Amino acid sequence: MELDARPPSGGDGCLVGAIRIPVKIVALLVVLPVRVVWELLVALGRAAHRHVLGPLHVHVVEPALRILGRVLATLLRLVFVWPWVGLWRYVLTPVGRGLAWLGRGTYAHLLAPVGRILTGYLFRPLWAALTWAGRGGLRYLLAPLGKAVAWAVWALAMTLFVWPWVGLWRYALAPVGRALAWLAEAAYRYVLTPLGHGLARLAAALYRYLLRPVGLALAWLAVGLYRYVLTPLGQVLLWAWHVSGRIAAALWRGLKWIGWMLVGRPASLVYRHVLTPAGHAVREVWRTGRAAVREARAAVRTALFGTPPVEPTRSRARTLGSTTAAGNTPAPEISLHERQG
Numbered sequence: 001m002e003l004d005a006r007p008p009s010g011g012d013g014c015l016v017g018a019i020r021i022p023v024k025i026v027a028l029l030v031v032l033p034v035r036v037v038w039e040l041l042v043a044l045g046r047a048a049h050r051h052v053l054g055p056l057h058v059h060v061v062e063p064a065l066r067i068l069g070r071v072l073a074t075l076l077r078l079v080f081v082w083p084w085v086g087l088w089r090y091v092l093t094p095v096g097r098g099l100a101w102l103g104r105g106t107y108a109h110l111l112a113p114v115g116r117i118l119t120g121y122l123f124r125p126l127w128a129a130l131t132w133a134g135r136g137g138l139r140y141l142l143a144p145l146g147k148a149v150a151w152a153v154w155a156l157a158m159t160l161f162v163w164p165w166v167g168l169w170r171y172a173l174a175p176v177g178r179a180l181a182w183l184a185e186a187a188y189r190y191v192l193t194p195l196g197h198g199l200a201r202l203a204a205a206l207y208r209y210l211l212r213p214v215g216l217a218l219a220w221l222a223v224g225l226y227r228y229v230l231t232p233l234g235q236v237l238l239w240a241w242h243v244s245g246r247i248a249a250a251l252w253r254g255l256k257w258i259g260w261m262l263v264g265r266p267a268s269l270v271y272r273h274v275l276t277p278a279g280h281a282v283r284e285v286w287r288t289g290r291a292a293v294r295e296a297r298a299a300v301r302t303a304l305f306g307t308p309p310v311e312p313t314r315s316r317a318r319t320l321g322s323t324t325a326a327g328n329t330p331a332p333e334i335s336l337h338e339r340q341g
Contacts, residue, residue, distance in 0.1 A: 020224075031217045034210065079168065087160065 023220075027217055027221060031214065031221070034214055038210075038214075083164070
């Protein structure tokens with residue numbers, strides 16, 4: 001279902017006006033409670049995750065998994081490490097040391113003296129006898145003895161290295177593995193599969209009967225809000241903005257005209273017809289007074305000190321900004337206004 005978000009080309013008919021009010025009432029009575037219930041469920045889920053599931057995972061699941069890991073590690077050490085360590089430490093090492101000590105004692109206190117005696121006194125006669133007897137002894141004594149020793153070694157090796165692991169696998173690990181496999185299959189078949197189907201159906205029903213209608217209603221509500229509220233409101237605000245701009249421009253022009261008439265024009269007239277002539281008069285008076293003061297000061301200086309001596313032509317100083325030498329008469333002081341005039 002697609003909703004047309006474009007503004008209508010013409011006016012709405014009576015049918016649209018008759019349907020709009022009931023639909024708004026239904027949306028107010030249905031959509032708003034559903035939204036409130038949904039927000040409550042979301043808040044309840046967050047609170048449960050924060051205050052129940054999180055502490056349960058931290059304080060129960062993680063310690064249980066940690067204890068299970070330690071138990072499995074201890075069991076693996078007990079099955080695969082400690083038997084070999086104990087066998088090497090308490091069986092093979094003492095047995096090897098005892099056999100080495102027995103071999104050294106037998107060789108030092110029995111075989112070496114007997115060998116010396118046999119070598120010194122009975123070597124030749126016994127050599128012949130042993131050569132004759134060795135042929136029969138190899139067949140009737142050493143061969144059966146070797147077979148018996150080989151069978152004993154095989155039995156000892158099987159007893160120490162094969163049969164314990166075979167028994168452990170046959171009577172411990174295999175039954176435990178079959179039990180765990182059966183338990184996992186039963187949990188998958190009778191717990192996880194129904195739970196997954198239930199969650200999938202719940203999600204589908206929630207989407208079909210709650211989320212999709214709510215989404216369609218919200219979309220319709222948004223389109224109606226945009227079409228019948230925001231668009232006219234925006235047009236009204238735009239018109240008010242333009243009108244207020246024109247009013248503000250007119251007010252500003254009026255204020256500028258009033259300010260010019262009240263302040264600017266009188267100030268311009270005062271400056272042009274009062275201040276400018278007064279300034280010119282003050283300037284002329286100032287020039288005249290200053291010229292009279294200079295003349296009086298020159299006359300007093302001449303009367304008191306006489307005319308200053310004339311300097312030689314070579315030693316005459318040149319005035320700043322002039323190419324002629326300075327004379328006896330001081331240069332007249334020319335003001336900035338006189339130069340500009």
